[in-house]
Amino acid sequence: MILNEKDLLNKKYKILICGSGPAGLSVALELEKNKIECLIVEAGDEFYSEKAQNRYDGQIIGNFPNNLSASRLSQFGGTSGHWGGTCRTLDDYDFKKWPINKDDLEPYLQESCNILEIPNSFREKQIAKNLKIIEFQESDVRFYDKYYKHVSNSKYIDVCLNSIINNVKIQNSKIQEISIKSKISFSIKADFLVLACGGIDNSRMLLWFRENNKSISRKLPIGNYWMEHPFKKIGSGVGNFKAIRKSFKNNFESFENFRNWGNFTVSISPTQNLINEKDILNSGVFLTLHDRNNDNLKNNVKDLLCVAPSLSKHILDLFDKNLLCGITLSSSWEQNPQLENQITLSSSKDFSGIPLIKLNYQLSDQTLRTAKEMVNQVGNYFIDQDLGRLGADKTIEESSSFISDAGYHHIGGTIMGNNQNSSVVDENLKLHDIENLYVCGSSVFPTGGHANPTLSIVQLSLRLGEHLTKKLKTI
Amino acid sequence: MNKDNFNSKRREFNKLVFKYIVSITLLNLYLSNGERISDISNKKRYSKIKWVLSSNDV
Numbered sequence: 430m431i432l433n434e435k436d437l438l439n440k441k442y443k444i445l446i447c448g449s450g451p452a453g454l455s456v457a458l459e460l461e462k463n464k465i466e467c468l469i470v471e472a473g474d475e476f477y478s479e480k481a482q483n484r485y486d487g488q489i490i491g492n493f494p495n496n497l498s499a500s501r502l503s504q505f506g507g508t509s510g511h512w513g514g515t516c517r518t519l520d521d522y523d524f525k526k527w528p529i530n531k532d533d534l535e536p537y538l539q540e541s542c543n544i545l546e547i548p549n550s551f552r553e554k555q556i557a558k559n560l561k562i563i564e565f566q567e568s569d570v571r572f573y574d575k576y577y578k579h580v581s582n583s584k585y586i587d588v589c590l591n592s593i594i595n596n597v598k599i600q601n602s603k604i605q606e607i608s609i610k611s612k613i614s615f616s617i618k619a620d621f622l623v624l625a626c627g628g629i630d631n632s633r634m635l636l637w638f639r640e641n642n643k644s645i646s647r648k649l650p651i652g653n654y655w656m657e658h659p660f661k662k663i664g665s666g667v668g669n670f671k672a673i674r675k676s677f678k679n680n681f682e683s684f685e686n687f688r689n690w691g692n693f694t695v696s697i698s699p700t701q702n703l704i705n706e707k708d709i710l711n712s713g714v715f716l717t718l719h720d721r722n723n724d725n726l727k728n729n730v731k732d733l734l735c736v737a738p739s740l741s742k743h744i745l746d747l748f749d750k751n752l753l754c755g756i757t758l759s760s761s762w763e764q765n766p767q768l769e770n771q772i773t774l775s776s777s778k779d780f781s782g783i784p785l786i787k788l789n790y791q792l793s794d795q796t797l798r799t800a801k802e803m804v805n806q807v808g809n810y811f812i813d814q815d816l817g818r819l820g821a822d823k824t825i826e827e828s829s830s831f832i833s834d835a836g837y838h839h840i841g842g843t844i845m846g847n848n849q850n851s852s853v854v855d856e857n858l859k860l861h862d863i864e865n866l867y868v869c870g871s872s873v874f875p876t877g878g879h880a881n882p883t884l885s886i887v888q889l890s891l892r893l894g895e896h897l898t899k900k901l902k903t904i
Numbered sequence: 905m906n907k908d909n910f911n912s913k914r915r916e917f918n919k920l921v922f923k924y925i926v927s928i929t930l931l932n933l934y935l936s937n938g939e940r941i942s943d944i945s946n947k948k949r950y951s952k953i954k955w956v957l958s959s960n961d962v
Contacts, residue, residue, distance in 0.1 A: 665953050732953050737961040808956025820955035 431580070432468075432587050434611035442468045442587075443901055445607060445619035447594050447634065449473075450507020452870040453625035454572050454580075455544060455887045459894025461585040465901060468619070469588045470609060472626070473503035475577070477510070481591070484779040485629075491770075491790035492832050493657075500837040501627055505590065506573035508627065509883070512837075514568040516884040518551045522701045523711060523878035526766075528847050528856040534888040537895075541887040546570050554679055557810050559703035562679055563696050563713065568883075593781045594634070597622065599644040603864045610781050620904060621897055623867045625890070628839025629655075631872040632772040633786050635843060635853070635860070640774070646862050649853050652772035654844050655788070656764045656877045658836035659796060663714070663825050664758035664804040667729045668817020669747055670718060673754070676814050677716075693718040697807055698879065709799040712762035713879040714807060719755040726755030733818055740818065758804060758819060761836065763879050764796050772842050797828045840877040843868045857896050858889070869893050 444460055444467035446453045453469055460467045473481040481503040489497065502510045518538065521531040542549040547566035555561045580586045592611040597604045606616045624631050632652040639645040677695040697714045704711060719725050730753075734741055747753040764770075770791060774784035801821055808819040825831060846852025849861045854873055860866040869890050871882040955961075 729953070732951050733955060736951050736955055737957050739961050805956055812956065812958045818955055818957065818961070820953035823952055823954060826954075 430583065430587050432589050434589060434592060434609070434613055434615060437468070437589060437609075437617055438615055440468075441618040442466060443620045444468070444623060444897060445470060445617065445621070446623045446625055448507060448624070448626035448630075448870075449505050449572070449588060450625065450627060450870075451509050451572055451883055452627075452886050452890045453507070453623070454576055455541075455890035456623055456625060456869060456894045456897070457580075457586045458544070458576075459891045460898065461583060463894075463898040464585060465898060466585050467587070468617075469580075469586065470592045470594055471505055471588060471590050472593045473505065474590055475505050475573075477502065477504050480780065484593075484781070484783075484785075486779075487629075487786040487788060488775050488777075489788050489790065491788075492792060492829075493788060493790040494833045495835055495837065497629065497786070497788065500835070500839070501629070504573070505577055505588070506571060508837075509570065509572040512883065513881070514570070515881045516545060516547055516566045516568050517563065517713075517880035519878040519880050519885050520698075520701075520711060522704065523763075523876060523880075526846075526875045528845055528852075528875075534885065534892065537888040537891040540891055541884055542566075544570070544887055545884060547884075552679075553698070555700060556677070556697075557806075557813075559700050559706075559806050560810060561698050561700055562677060563698045565696060565881075593783070594622075595637075595781050595783055596641055597638050597866075599638075599642045599863060602644060602862060604866055620901065621865045621867060623869055623893065623897075624843075625869040628842065628871045629772060629786060629788075631868050631870055632842035633774070633783070635868070636772070636774050637783050644862060645860070646849070648850055649861060650768070650844070650851060651853055652842050653768050653770075654766035654841045654875070655770045655772055655790070656766060656840040656874075657790070657833070658761045658838040658840070658877060658879065658881075659764060659792060659800075659831075659833035660761045660836045661759065661800070661825065661831075661833050662757060662822060663760045663800045664808075664819055664821045665725065665729050665732075666756035666758070666808075666811070666817055666819035667726065667733055667744065668718075668754060668756055668811060668819075669752050669815075670754040671752055672814070673716075673718060673756075673816045676816055697803075699803065699806065703802075703806065707802050708795070709802050710763035710765055710796060711879040712760055712799055712803050714803050715759045715761075716807065717757045717759070719757065725757060726753065729755050733820070737818070756817065756819065758807065760800055760803060761879060761881075762796070762799055762803075763877050764840075765793055766841055766844070766876060767791070767793055770841075792828050792831055792833075794828050797825055797831055800825045838871065838877070838882050840871045840874045840882060843872040844875040845873045846875060858893050867893060867897070
C-alpha cells in the first residue's frame with residue numbers, strides 16, 4: 430500500500446527498507462513471499478522530481494567521468510527508471526576477495542531472472558587459450574512499471590514516498606528508532622533496517638549515521654574502496670568481415686547488434702588463466718564490425734598502412750572482394766579496489782539537512798593496463814586466425830589523462846568481508862557493529878568484475894530477504 | 905526598411921548561403937576523392953592507433 434506520513438505515526442514494522450530501487454524492492458518481494466510486513470521509505474516521488482534529484486549533487490575530485498546526479502534517479506523504482514538493462518552473472522573468479530562465492534548466489538538466479546524478465550542463460554565459449562566469448566541478456570524491466578501497482582495493492586509491502594531517513598537512534602548496538610523527515614518529522618520503530626539507497630547513498634547514509642552515533646566504529650572503512658566500471662572505446666581495426674563472423678560463430682548471438690553499434694558485435698572476456706598470468710582485471714570487450722561506408726574503415730586503413738605497408742596488397746585484395754570492414758573495440762571493465770577512491774561527506778547539505786558527498790576518484794595503472802592487454806590479446810588472436818589487424822587507441826596510454834565515457838555502475842563503499850578493519854558488512858550484509866542494520870546493493874561488492882551489476886544486486890537482495898525471514902523466526 | 909532595401913539584403917544573404925554550400929561541397933570532394941587505398945601506404949603519417957602487428961607486417 431502507498432501510505433502517507435500520517436498513516437505511519439505510532440506504527441512498528443518488522444523490516445524498514447530505505448530505497449525502492451531494484452535492491453530495496455527485491456528484498457521487499459522476498460519478504461512478501463514469506464508474508465512478512467515491511468515498509469519502504471523512498472526519498473523520491475512516484476516520478477522524477479528535481480527537488481529529490483538535487484539530493485544527489487556532490488563534489489568530484491579526480492577523473493570521474495559523469496555527473497553524480499545524472500547517473501542516478503531518485504524516484505520509485507530508482508535508477509531502473511533509466512538503466513540500459515544489460516545483464517550478466519559475475520564470473521566465479523570475481524568472488525576471490527568476497528566472503529561468499531558464486532554458488533551462494535546461484536539459488537537466487539532463476540528468481541532474479543524472473544524479476545528482470547530475462548532468460549537464465551549466460552553461456553560462454555573459450556576461443557583461445559586466453560580468451561572466451563560471453564553471453565549477455567537484455568532486460569526491459571522498469572521497476573516502477575512492473576511493481577508500482579503490485580506494491581499499491583500489496584498486503585505486506587507499504588511504501589511512503591517523499592520521505593527521508595535522516596537519523597537513527599542506536600543503543601546497545603541496536604537501532605531503536607528511525608527518524609524520518611517528510612512533510613512532518615517523526616520517528617518509527619522497526620526490528621531491522623535495510624539500507625538500499627544505491628551505490629553512493631548507502632555510504633553517504635552510513636557516514637551520516639556515524640556522525641551522529643558513537644556506536645558505529647570509526648574503524649569501519651565506510652565510503653572507501655569505491656569503484657566504477659570504466660567504459661570506453663579502446664581500440665580500432667580492419668578485418669575480413671566474413672572470416673571474423675565465422676571465427677566468432679556461436680549459438681548465442683542474441684547479443685548481436687548490441688545497441689546498434691554496427692553490423693555485428695561479439696563480447697570477449699579474458700580467461701581466469703590470463704587474469705592470473707598477466708595480473709590484470711576482469712574485462713568485457715565488445716568487438717563491433719562496421720560496413721565499408723563507415724568512416725572508421727577509411728581512417729583505420731589509412732592509419733594501419735602508414736605503419737604496416739606490407740599489408741597493402743592484402744588489404745586491397747579484401748577491399749576489392751568487398752570483404753573489408755572497419756572494427757571498433759569498446760570495453761567495460763573492472764577497476765581494482767583502492768583505499769583512496771572514497772566517498773566522504775561534504776560541508777554542503779541537501780534540503781533535508783544531510784551532507785552531500787565528496788568523491789575522490791582515480792584510475793590505477795592496473796586498470797588501464799587491463800585495457801591495453803585485452804587489445805593485445807584480441808589483436809594477436811586476429812593475427813593467428815588471419816582475421817585482420819587491431820590496435821589500441823592512444824587514449825588508453827596514460828592513466829592520469831584517461832577519462833572514461835560512462836559506466837554508471839557505482840560499486841563498493843560499504844564492502845562485505847569478515848574483517849572489521851577492512852570491510853563494512855559481513856557475509857549476510859549486516860553492519861559489523863550493529864545487530865539490526867543491513868546494507869544491500871552494489872555498494873557491498875568487494876570487487877566489481879566486469880558484468881553489469883543489477884542481476885547480482887537482485888540475487889544478493891533475494892538472499893538478504895531470505896536471511897531476514899530466518900532471523901525474524903528466531904526473535 | 906523599404907522594399908528595395910529588404911530585397912538587397914535578401915540577395916546578399918542568399919549569396920552568402922550559396923558560397924557556404926559551394927565551399928562545403930568542394931571541401932567534401934577534396935577530402936573524399938583523389939586518394940586510392942594503394943597510395944596511402946606511400947604517405948608518412950602520424951598513427952593514432954598502436955597496432956598489434958606481426959613481424960611480417962612491417
